[in-house]
Amino acid sequence: MSQLPHRNVAVLGATGSIGASALDVIARHPDRLRATVLAAGSKVDALLALCRTHRPLHAVIADPAQFERLRDGLRDAGLATQAHAGEAALETLAAGADCDTVVAAIVGAAGLSSTLAAARAGKRLLLANKESLVLAGELLMRAAQESGAVIVPIDSEHNAIFQCLPDAHAHAGLKRIVLTASGGPFRGRRREELVDVTPEQAIAHPKWSMGPKISVDSATLMNKGLEVIEAHHLFGMPRGRIDVLVHPQSLVHSLVEFVDGSTLAQLGLPDMRTALAVGFGWPQRIASGVAGLDLLQHGRLDFEAPDLEAFPCLRLAFEALQAGGTAPALLNAANEVAVSAFLQRKIAFLSIPALVEATLDALPATAADSLEVLRDADAAARRHVTAAVG
Template sequence: MAGMSELRTVAVLGATGSIGTSALDVIARHPQRLRAGVLAAGCNVEALVALCRLHRPDHAVIADESRFEALRDGLREAGLPTQPHAGARALEELAAGDACDTVVAAIVGAAGLDSTLAAARAGKRLLLANKESLVLAGELLTAVARAAGATLIPIDSEHNAIFQCLRDGRVDAGVRRVVLTASGGPFRGRKRADLAGVTPAQAVAHPKWSMGPKISVDSATLMNKGLEVIEAHHLFGLPDARIDVLVHPQSLVHSLVEFDDGSTLAQLGLPDMRTALAVGLGWPQRIASGVAGLDLLAHGRLDFEPPDPDTFPCLRLARQALLAGGTAPATLNAANEVAVSAFLQGRIGFLDIPALVADTLSALPAAAATSLDELRAADAAARRFAGSTLPFHGSASA
């Protein structure tokens, strides 16, 4: 594996999204240490070609195979030697092959699962920004990474904070518990009755972070934090009882680790993903990220409060799925994706999101999940069930 004295070659999967863009910003600050060798995007050829002009990777991949000619022609017109590729198979082969030693896994949703597993299986340094890899297939991914000697560094600010607070990024015998912080989202302090009529625009207006619509709604329902509890369980090998959540509206303390001797270590910083990405790209060294230091005097105060489980039941549902194990987290995640999509389209109300997830978890009990095929089947079954009950939930919220 390349040390920081050598040049580290990075594949950025999901290069046109916010995390991909932030990763490329950090990479560009360190031309002697880091270079983008592979850039991958979903279907936006124009944005991908623009990034290739800037970063001159060896390979560019468009997931949508129908866009291959457009990518090939765009690269040719730009006079770039970058090789064009298309489709999921190309993505997996490049993530696992000699084109990179480090992979930023930032493809949103289940679409990012295969390439993430391929990189882990190949023993890469894997900067994990794809929640679904851990929520759907956490046991599988961590086992594969362990067996191949891959270095798994979480890029979610909360898990990255825990990683930074632990010796060598691993939980040892002296750790009592970890505490994930939550901003509380745009509806912090509201009661359940206040949320019946909230609009998608209100739910997407996150007070601290700039994120896509899906993850912004997850933050508003606290499902995001529930998924992070499941991720923390897989990343750090801790049971649900040793993973706590605190609402912290300033979003400056990203997470805390409490030790058996009574010490608590916390990681603080401005809410900017480039910090976590710089940790992943430079670890165990610290490298410049472009993020300013934290001026605590300017911020003045740090507040903490418990989450409200009655108003935001998604956190409780996620813990239920974690305890049930097997296919339950995949079911939770799929039902939530269907519900959030329906809410963003105006087909159901905000409070219907947890109701639909709860109904799906009840209807599809957890089964063992020893393979990716079983997890995909659970995901598909949950989507079918949640989709078939949408009209009912839509009329319930009207």
């Protein structure tokens, strides 16, 4: 086996859970992987702590008001790391010569521009930012194709499909792809049992350790709906050939079915480090720190159909994918504002899908032929939900 090439890695969203997992894998391979750029939103103290450990060439804080604290903190720590602030700096570094690999793990639409910059620059892109594909999937995939960028999805489900397909776009004999869903903390509950659930209950995911927004998305199944839209772009699959199965053990991460009756699945413990190690090493395999899967210990694997009445966000995502154009951007933006309102206790849990559906009804989809159009749709949806929340 040939030696894994040395990779200089930009970790965008370094202070989040995926950033922490990425840095854990990087630290296991000091001879082959180096974190050269670390970026965070506003958590300057956490970013400084990471800089002291990993000693990157560059540190970026998205909030310009935190620049002086970052700069002074790096100087006081005796680090040569250069301080930067703002979205333009993030884009420049993601596309620049000091990294060849970019972990795109900034949550929300805020991660879109830096992800696109990395794709246009031909980087190896470990993609954990859902919104880049949901908002601008066609633009992102086109940019990657034109530049020769390699996109390795880091969502466990898409990473599983990536591993099961010899070529992500070679569809000869491919019948359908099946994304698995844990079902979240409310799996098995009827719609009327979800009326009074609290933010604390919604973010208590049974299998994965994630941020509050993604945890709520998992509880509503919107997370899976966004993943359906992502899969459409990543693997060139039409809506009718993408299915979802609820699998509470979260050991089978997704399945790929072929016309000859074969189904391939990727299994593993629910730990993001596996997908990140695939991203860093592919087509080689490198140690991730995750143990192997002992099926005797786990005993059984269960599967069931998703309940679209109790969890209508998944249905809305399928409908947005079918509508195309700006509909997925509207869906995503409306959901972000609704989830934020729920976490702030301004609305009830079941109001999240209701607000998303009302937004899709009020703002018809148009052609998504530029980033400006998509940003306008995103802003319009946010205004609509914000006004509705009051």
